[in-house]
Amino acid sequence: xxxxxxxxxxxxxxxxxxxxxxxxxxxxxxxxxxxxxxxxxxxxxxxxxxxxxxxxxxxxxxxxxxxxxxxxxxxxxxxxxxxxxxxxxxxxxxxxxxxxxxxxxxxxxxxxxxxxxxxxxxxxxxxxxxxxxxxxx
Amino acid sequence: xxxxxxxxxxxxxxxxxxxxxxxxxxxxxxxxxxxxxxxxxxxxxxxxxxxxxxxxxxxxxxxxxxxxxxxxxxxxxxxxxxxxxxxxxxxxxxxxxxxxxxxxxxxxxxxxxxxxxxxxxxxxxxxxxxxxxxxxxxxxxxxxxxxxxxxxxxxxxxxxxxxxxxxxxxxxxxxxxxxxxxxxxxxxxxxxxxxxxxxxxxxxxxxxxxxxxxxxxxxxxxxxxxxxxxxxxxxxxxx
Numbered sequence: 427x428x429x430x431x432x433x434x435x436x437x438x439x440x441x442x443x444x445x446x447x448x449x450x451x452x453x454x455x456x457x458x459x460x461x462x463x464x465x466x467x468x469x470x471x472x473x474x475x476x477x478x479x480x481x482x483x484x485x486x487x488x489x490x491x492x493x494x495x496x497x498x499x500x501x502x503x504x505x506x507x508x509x510x511x512x513x514x515x516x517x518x519x520x521x522x523x524x525x526x527x528x529x530x531x532x533x534x535x536x537x538x539x540x541x542x543x544x545x546x547x548x549x550x551x552x553x554x555x556x557x558x559x560x561x562x563x
Numbered sequence: 564x565x566x567x568x569x570x571x572x573x574x575x576x577x578x579x580x581x582x583x584x585x586x587x588x589x590x591x592x593x594x595x596x597x598x599x600x601x602x603x604x605x606x607x608x609x610x611x612x613x614x615x616x617x618x619x620x621x622x623x624x625x626x627x628x629x630x631x632x633x634x635x636x637x638x639x640x641x642x643x644x645x646x647x648x649x650x651x652x653x654x655x656x657x658x659x660x661x662x663x664x665x666x667x668x669x670x671x672x673x674x675x676x677x678x679x680x681x682x683x684x685x686x687x688x689x690x691x692x693x694x695x696x697x698x699x700x701x702x703x704x705x706x707x708x709x710x711x712x713x714x715x716x717x718x719x720x721x722x723x724x725x726x727x728x729x730x731x732x733x734x735x736x737x738x739x740x741x742x743x744x745x746x747x748x749x750x751x752x753x754x755x756x757x758x759x760x761x762x763x764x765x766x767x768x769x770x771x772x773x774x775x776x777x778x779x780x781x782x783x784x785x786x787x788x789x790x791x792x793x794x795x796x797x798x799x800x801x802x
Contacts, residue, residue: 514712517712518702520712520714520715521697521712522677522714524712525677546697547697547711549676549679549695
């Protein structure tokens with residue numbers, strides 16, 4: 427089973443892509459921290475993050491906050507993070523905390539320039555590049 | 564002997580604490596000036612001129628036994644004039660040359676996880692390089708793709724140690740070398756002979772330019788020769 431964990435589905439490029447993906451392939455679950463009215467109808471299961479405990483399969487964080495949540499949850503799942511926005515570039519985050527957090531995750535990014543930035547940030551060489559969210563399924 | 568240090572001079576307080584003296588911090592944002600002076604009733608007050616207020620002047624005035632020394636900072640001429648107006652030449656005003664804070668920066672550890680070629684901490688200058696370059700700033704977001712956020716002060720010296728070089732301001736050169744990295748500037752990014760350059764700077768700090776030397780000098784100027792010598796003997800604990 428595959429689960430995406432995200433803060434909310436309010437209008438954004440990422441939300442748009444996720445919802446479009448759900449119309450092509452509705453085999454995954456979206457776990458939301460804030461359940462608000464989504465901008466359009468998604469064609470997959472939507473659950474509150476409180477149901478993350480006990481999830482089995484592959485869980486994909488779409489932001490740093492969601493990654494923290496996944497780490498705190500009791501999961502038997504492969505942990506992946508898609509760094510859609512490089513949040514530390516526009517918020518003052520604690521470097522060592524973020525690096526330790528990302529150590530628990532397989533990291534994916536959406537562009538070559540992002541890959542260079544994340545490699546410099548984490549010191550890791552195993553950063554994966556994807557062109558489409560579908561490649562995560 | 565009770566020594567009261569202004570909060571801006573904490574690096575000078577550490578050697579005194581390490582040597583066994585009772586030291587206290589004057590930070591009006593935490594405890595009011597009158598309260599700290601009344602509670603502690605210090606024998607010595609080491610003041611940074613930028614923190615001189617009417618409350619401080621009044622407390623000094625009420626304590627004729629109090630030995631004071633004033634450290635000049637940037638743009639503190641007005642406050643110096645005010646203090647001189649009140650006390651004349653009773654107290655000394657000194658400039659404090661750059662020193663290395665060996666208490667806070669020594670005994671750092673290399674952590675492979677944070678290995679990098681060059682870092683900068685809390686400065687706005689940046690460079691363009693293909694090497695592993697991390698920019699840290701706790702108070703401002705630097706508009707550069709290598710900006711990595713802030714770092715906790717407890718781990719700062721280990722991150723410095725884990726980097727080959729550190730882009731720094733002139734006043735932090737000693738601290739970077741003590742932590743085990745090569746201080747570099749925008750004009751000079753040369754990292755050749757790194758180890759010998761670091762050793763030269765560290766040797767200079769330990770021989771005459773450490774926080775221990777400055778604190779000892781301050782106590783010596785106030786007439787506490789024995790205490791000053793005691794502080795200097797404690798430098799060896801950090802070698």
